[in-house]
Amino acid sequence: MEFCAEESCGKCTPCRIGSVRGVEVIDKIIAGHNRSQNLVVLDDLCDLMTDGSLCAMGGLTPMPVRSAMKHFPEDFQKLPTENFSILDATESLATEAGR
Ligand code: SF4
Numbered sequence: 414m415e416f417c418a419e420e421s422c423g424k425c426t427p428c429r430i431g432s433v434r435g436v437e438v439i440d441k442i443i444a445g446h447n448r449s450q451n452l453v454v455l456d457d458l459c460d461l462m463t464d465g466s467l468c469a470m471g472g473l474t475p476m477p478v479r480s481a482m483k484h485f486p487e488d489f490q491k492l493p494t495e496n497f498s499i500l501d502a503t504e505s506l507a508t509e510a511g512r
Pocket residue numbers: 420421422423424425426428429466467468469470471472
């Protein structure tokens with residue numbers, strides 16, 4: 414989502430705005446704010462971007478997000494909830510993975 418937010422050409426709204434909202438929603442999920450509701454919002458946002466984007470940038474960006482939600486749902490529940498930063502969360506996951 415963050416890559417798409419950076420690289421979107423801005424021609425269509427689902428990609429231009431959806432990717433920014435996607436980053437925000439994922440940050441909220443990582444921070445533990447209304448996780449279950451925000452997972453529903455993220456899923457709806459993925460539908461919107463897939464169906465409403467004009468090219469593969471916006472249309473395919475939801476694929477890895479959906480893949481992570483489907484195959485690693487536990488990762489969306491165990492992330493840090495206090496003093497959160499996306500960098501800390503990324504480093505934490507990398508440490509768990511032994512990298
Ligand atoms: S989906 Fe493609 S055309 Fe639409 S804003 Fe994104 S990059 Fe531009």
